[in-house]
Structures are given as C-alpha cells and as structure tokens.
C-alpha cells in the first residue's frame with residue numbers, strides 16, 4: 001500500500017491542490033487515488049464541523065461531555081481522526097497533522113496512523129521535513145499547484161537566519177501612560193470547568209522586557225491562561241489576576257486591556273481576506289482595526305515605511321496582503337502586532353504550518369523584538385522552536401489537580 005508525503009513550501013498552492021484533489025483533478029503520479037473515497041484531516045475540516053455543529057445544534061463529533069469547540073487542539077484532532085477513521089475511507093489526506101500538537105500527542109498520533117496504514121492510504125502534506133511519517137514510501141513536492149516526485153528526503157537541518165539586521169525596530173508614536181510593572185501577575189490562580197481541574201495554583205509574573213515561552217502539552221491550559229489575560233474569560237473574575245497593576249474585573253474593559261497588548265494567532269489571518277495593501281495592513285495595526293478607516297498621518301506613514309524596509313517589503317508595499325505567501329503573511333501579521341510597540345506582545349503558535357525556512361525567519365524577527373525593545377513577549381508553542389531565545393519558560397504540567405507551572 002502506498003503512502004505519500006508531499007512537501008510544501010512558501011510557493012505551494014496547498015488549498016488549490018486539496019480542492020482539485022477533492023474534485024477528482026489528481027496528478028498523474030497519484031492516479032491510484034482516482035475513484036477512491038477520501039477524507040481530509042485538517043484545521044479546515046475542524047472549522048467546518050464546528051460551524052455545522054453550531055448552526056444545526058447537533059453533535060457530529062462532540063462528546064456527551066464536551067462540545068468540539070471548547071476542546072483543546074489536541075483533543076479536537078483526536079476526535080476528528082477518530083471520526084474520519086470510523087467512516088472507513090480508502091485514503092486520508094493529512095494536512096500538516098502535527099501542527100499545534102505536543103510531542104506526546106504527536107507520538108500517539110503516529111502510532112494510530114501507523115496501525116491504520118495497513119488498510120488506509122495516507123497522503124501527508126508536510127511543511128516540515130522532520131514531520132515525515134515513518135511508513136511513508138512515496139515522496140513528492142508541490143510548487144505552486146504543480147506536483148512532482150522527489151527523492152526520499154531525510155529531515156533537513158535548516159540554517160538559522162540572522163536576517164533583519166539592516167534596520168532597527170522602529171519607534172512608535174503610540175504612548176502608554178501609567179503602565180505599572182509587573183505587567184501581568186497571577187497569584188495562586190486555579191481554574192476548573194465543572195469537575196475538570198485545569199490550572200492549579202499558578203503563580204506567574206511578567207515584567208517589562210521579559211521574553212517568555214509558554215509551553216505545555218495539549219489541553220494543559222495555555223489558551224485558558226491567554227484568555228484570562230487577553231480575552232473576557234469569566235473564570236478570570238474572582239481570581240487574583242493583575243494586569244498593568246489593576247485587578248482583572250475591577251473596572252478596566254477588555255478593550256482597555258487589548259489596546260496595550262499586541263496579539264497574533266495564525267487564525268487571525270483569515271479575517272484579512274479583503275483587498276488590503278501590505279502598507280495598509282501594517283498601518284491598521286497602529287489603530288487596532290481590520291481595515292483602514294481613517295487617513296493615516298504622515299508620522300504613521302513614516303513609521304510604517306521603516307517597518308516595510310525592515311521586512312524587505314518596501315518595493316511591494318502596494319501589493320495585496322492576501323497575495324503573499326503564507327510565510328510573508330505571518331511576518332507581516334507578527335510585525336503588525338508589534339507596530340504600536342505595545343507593553344505586551346502575545347504570539348500564539350505563530351509558526352504553526354510554516355515551512356522550516358519561513359519559521360526560522362519569524363523566529364529571527366521575534367528575537368530581534370526581544371533584543372531591541374522593552375516589550376514583554378509571550379511566545380506560545382509546543383515546539384522547541386529552533387533558534388528562539390526566550391529568557392524564561394513557563395511549562396504547564398498537567399495532573400489530576402490541574403496543571404501546575406514549572407519555570408525553566
């Protein structure tokens with residue numbers, strides 16, 4: 001039985017390839033899949049299922065106890081795989097299956113896939129060569145929408161970039177009066193959902209200029225922590241959580257808090273599918289808006305020009321953001337979260353789904369933020385991202401009493 005890996009890079013038209021495949025427009029080399037039934041294991045399928053469950057108020061893969069939407073990424077992927085396998089397709093396309101998964105769950109997923117590889121073919125779409133499944137026996141790559149067979153490849157060791165050296169991180173004209181340090185202070189924070197204990201007595205202080213990696217296995221509570229800082233998770237109220245010196249829930253609106261935090265998670269990119277130029281995308285970061293509703297000032301334009309030069313995008317500043325490669329889009333979005341030089345920058349799994357080269361570029365940019373500014377950075381990731389230089393790590397270690405925090 002054949003199992004394929006198809007390597008993706010910044011030029012790959014993955015969406016187009018998947019769409020064509022589903023419509024039966026299949027490259028000649030893969031014609032063994034003609035007239036076979038296939039399923040798609042991807043973030044896109046999950047979003048569709050969540051939407052459908054929501055709209056029709058019915059469980060498709062939610063369990064008795066929990067809605068799909070509230071599950072952690074690992075739990076969602078486990079539920080999705082279980083559901084797809086139960087439908088017994090001839091093949092499953094695995095779209096970057098290990099994104100957002102911790103090592104432990106990656107291993108569990110590899111075992112499940114290997115067990116099923118005896119009777120189901122897998123087509124793995126992989127941005128990282130090191131993710132290649134052990135039982136893969138056919139290799140290809142995708143350049144734009146052209147598929148080609150390649151030699152079997154062992155994982156590549158990507159050179160870490162030290163790009164962005166020519167220009168310093170630009171200043172901003174946004175000011176933040178009365179910012180108290182510590183910026184974030186969790187005192188003995190414990191959170192449960194019903195009987196399920198999620199966080200157990202977390203004590204965590206983030207100060208000006210800190211560079212944290214927040215890590216932990218799937219379901220350990222990383223998003224829960226972020227939602228208590230950046231979101232309006234009602235579980236935060238009644239806890240001893242201080243943001244910029246104020247107790248959470250004591251008057252400051254979520255909007256007040258969001259103004260002082262730059263935030264980027266890859267899912268946000270989908271919101272920007274209109275016709276926004278790269279320049280306007282960055283300018284809109286100064287105003288925290290999706291589009292550009294006010295005419296930018298000369299000063300704002302000057303600041304953004306520096307950012308465009310830094311990112312080496314100045315010559316194409318008028319190009320539409322949605323025509324850029326995934327890697328370039330991520331760089332722009334990460335910079336966009338930083339243009340107002342916020343006291344806190346949160347990057348939530350920013351390298352998920354990126355190829356090795358673009359991930360190393362993004363890592364370089366984030367290291368530069370840390371070196372040249374006093375913004376406190378919180379980088380959430382399961383991967384030990386090669387080249388990333390956080391000064392401290394908060395690792396969430398789950399137990400039946402909820403996750404406790406270990407500092408490294």
Ligand SMILES: Nc1ncnc2c1ncn2[C@@H]1O[C@H](COP(=O)(O)OP(=O)(O)OP(=O)(O)O)[C@@H](O)[C@H]1O
Nearest residue numbers: 070071072073074193198218219220221222223224
């Ligand atoms: N509204 C909710 N109701 C019930 N359980 C919830 C709810 N929100 C989160 N959980 C549970 O809390 C636990 C922690 O979830 P969280 O999303 O914070 O983990 P995570 O570390 O971010 O995981 P991942 O890396 O997989 O995204 C999970 O077991 C999740 O199912």
